Amino acid sequence: xxxxxxxxxxxxxxxxxxxxxxxxxxxxxxxxxxxxxxxxxxxxxxxxxxxxxxxxxxxxxxxxxxxxxxxxxxxxxxxxxxxxxxxxxxxxxxxxxxxxxxxxxxxxxxxxxxxxxxxxxxxxxxxxxxxxxxxxxxxxxxxxxxxxxxx
Numbered sequence: 001x002x003x004x005x006x007x008x009x010x011x012x013x014x015x016x017x018x019x020x021x022x023x024x025x026x027x028x029x030x031x032x033x034x035x036x037x038x039x040x041x042x043x044x045x046x047x048x049x050x051x052x053x054x055x056x057x058x059x060x061x062x063x064x065x066x067x068x069x070x071x072x073x074x075x076x077x078x079x080x081x082x083x084x085x086x087x088x089x090x091x092x093x094x095x096x097x098x099x100x101x102x103x104x105x106x107x108x109x110x111x112x113x114x115x116x117x118x119x120x121x122x123x124x125x126x127x128x129x130x131x132x133x134x135x136x137x138x139x140x141x142x143x144x145x146x147x148x149x150x151x
Contacts, residue, residue: 046083046084047077047082047089048077048081048082048083048084049082049089049092050081051080051081051091051144051147052147052148053079053144053147054143054144054147057140057143058143060136060139061136061139061140061142061144063133063139063140064135064136064138064139064141065079065140067129067133067136067137067140068080068137068140068141071126071128072137074086075087076088076089076090077089080141080144085120087120088117088118088120090145091141091144091145092150093150094117095145096145096150096151097142097145102138102142105134105138105141106131106134106138108123109125109126109129109134111125112124112125
C-alpha cells in the first residue's frame with residue numbers, strides 16, 4: 001500500500017507546528033494578552049509577577065530602590081515587577097545571578113539589550129546613571145530577588 005504524499009505533508013506540518021509551539025518562549029498569559037490587545041486598558045500596567053518585599057532593605061538597596069523607581073520603573077514596574085506592554089520583571093528566575101550576573105545589569109544600562117528572553121522589544125541604553133547608582137540598583141534587585149527565593 002502506497003503512502004499518499006498529502007498524508008506525509010499533513011504529518012510533517014503537524015510535527016513542525018507542534019515543535020514551534022513547544023519551543024516558543026512562554027512569557028505568561030498576561031503578557032500574551034497585553035500584546036494581543038485583549039486586556040482592558042486599565043490592566044495594561046498590571047505587574048507581571050507578584051512579589052514579597054523585604055522587611056528591611058540594606059542601605060545600598062534603599063538607595064537602589066529610590067533610583068530604580070525613579071528611572072527604571074516606567075518600563076520594569078515599581079519594585080521591578082514588570083509592566084504589561086512595557087518591560088519584563090527583574091524579580092524573575094531569568095535574572096538570577098547565575099544567569100545574569102551583576103555585570104549584565106551594568107552592560108544593559110550602558111549598551112542596551114536586544115530582546116531575547118521576552119517580547120517587549122529592545123531596551124535602549126540608559127543615560128544619566130552613574131556606576132554607583134547602577135551598583136545600588138543591582139543591590140536592590142538582588143535583595144528583592146533573594147526575598148523571593150531567587151538566588
